[in-house]
Amino acid sequence: GAVVSQHPSWVICKSGTSVKIECRSLDFQATTMFWYRQFPKQSLMLMATSNEGSKATYEQGVEKDKFLINHASLTLSTLTVTSAHPEDSSFYICSARPRGLNEQFFGPGTRLTVL
Amino acid sequence: DAKTTQPPSMDCAEGRAANLPCNHSTISGNEYVYWYRQIHSQGPQYIIHGLKNNETNEMASLIITEDRKSSTLILPHATLRDTAVYYCIVRVPILIKAAGNKLTFGGGTRVLVKP
Numbered sequence: 063g064a065v066v067s068q069h070p071s072w073v074i075c076k077s078g079t080s081v082k083i084e085c086r087s088l089d090f091q092a093t094t095m096f097w098y099r100q101f102p103k104q105s106l107m108l109m110a111t112s113n114e115g116s117k118a119t120y121e122q123g124v125e126k127d128k129f130l131i132n133h134a135s136l137t138l139s140t141l142t143v144t145s146a147h148p149e150d151s152s153f154y155i156c157s158a159r160p161r162g163l164n165e166q167f168f169g170p171g172t173r174l175t176v177l
Numbered sequence: 178d179a180k181t182t183q184p185p186s187m188d189c190a191e192g193r194a195a196n197l198p199c200n201h202s203t204i205s206g207n208e209y210v211y212w213y214r215q216i217h218s219q220g221p222q223y224i225i226h227g228l229k230n231n232e233t234n235e236m237a238s239l240i241i242t243e244d245r246k247s248s249t250l251i252l253p254h255a256t257l258r259d260t261a262v263y264y265c266i267v268r269v270p271i272l273i274k275a276a277g278n279k280l281t282f283g284g285g286t287r288v289l290v291k292p
Contacts, residue, residue, distance in 0.1 A: 066220070096280075105264075106221065106282040155220045157280075164209075164270035166280060168220030 065089055066158050068169035075146055076177055082142045083172045085156030091136035092158035096166065097129070100153040112139055136161075146176040181265045186287040195252040197286055199265030202246040207269050210241060212250045214261040215285070221264065224250065255290045262287050 065088040075081050085095055094113050098106040110126075112118040112133035120126045130142040139158075143150055153173050157166040182200040189195040201210065211226040225232055225239045227248075232239045238251040252259055264285040 068220075098282075105284055106215075108279055108281070111279070153218070157220070165223050165226075167223065168213075171218065171220045173218070 064160065064165075064167040066092075066156065066167050066169040068154075068156055068172050070172060071170065072173040072175075074175045074177065077147050078145055080142055080144045081146055081174060082140055083154055083156075083174075085139045085141070085158065085169050087137045087158040087160070087167075090158075090160040092139075093136065093161045094159040095133055095139040096157045096159075097131060097139075097141050098155045098157070100155060100171075106155060109141075143174065146174070148176045150174065151176045181267055181283050183263075183265055183283065183286045185284060186289070188289045188291055189252075189255050191257055191290055191292050192254055195255040195259065195288060195290070197250040197252075197263050197265075197288065198247065199250070200247045201265070201267045204245050204267050205269075208267045209270055210239065210245075210248045211266045211268060211280070212237070212239065213264045213266065213280075213282075214259075215264070216258075216261040221282075224263075255288075257290050257292065260288060260290045 067086045069084045096111050097109045099109050100106045108121050109124045110118045110120045110131050112131050114133050114136050118131040128144055133139040153171050155171040157168040159166050209226050209228050212224040213221040215221045224236050227239045241248045262285040264282050
């Protein structure tokens with residue numbers, strides 16, 4: 063139980079294009095989902111927190127107009143990197159918190175490479 | 178959330194116990210100690226958590242000192258698959274504090290299990 067999937071697992075795109083990453087909780091309803099970013103040899107950095115049906119809360123320094131988050135259902139959240147640039151290349155990881163539990167369960171991550 | 182301090186890296190022999198220390202001297206009374214690990218190019222995996230009593234599950238044991246200022250994660254019989262970065266995090270569980278959603282990842286300990 064408590065499986066979180068991400069799609070795609072990796073993506074390569076040209077500079078200036080937008081990329082959408084999906085995060086799904088497969089066997090539970092997630093009242094809260096989180097998006098993290100991880101650069102090589104660094105730790106995970108929380109980008110934003112999203113609650114189903116409401117606007118995401120972004121961490122300081124994260125541009126909400128560049129990283130669009132939609133949490134339209136209790137099992138799906140999407141992160142869209144708009145007008146991607148090479149410095150956006152990173153490992154993007156989502157996590158989901160089941161209703162009534164303290165733990166977060168993480169997806170396998172999506173590696174984004176912007177050329 | 179209280180800050181944690183972990184050694185940046187450690188090696189251990191396959192089949193032996195791996196003891197991973199974590200200092201959290203500023204932990205407050207209602208903060209739990211959580212451990213996650215991240216295998217290379219994957220999302221973090223929950224291992225165990227505790228408040229003040231020692232905890233054990235199928236993956237590991239967690240020993241928390243009486244003053245709760247430090248803890249040790251024990252992998253009883255390390256295998257090559259346990260090679261990963263291990264993160265110690267202290268936080269207030271969401272069910273107690275509404276703002277306790279976040280997981281703040283520090284540098285972690287890079288554990289290399291050697292044959």
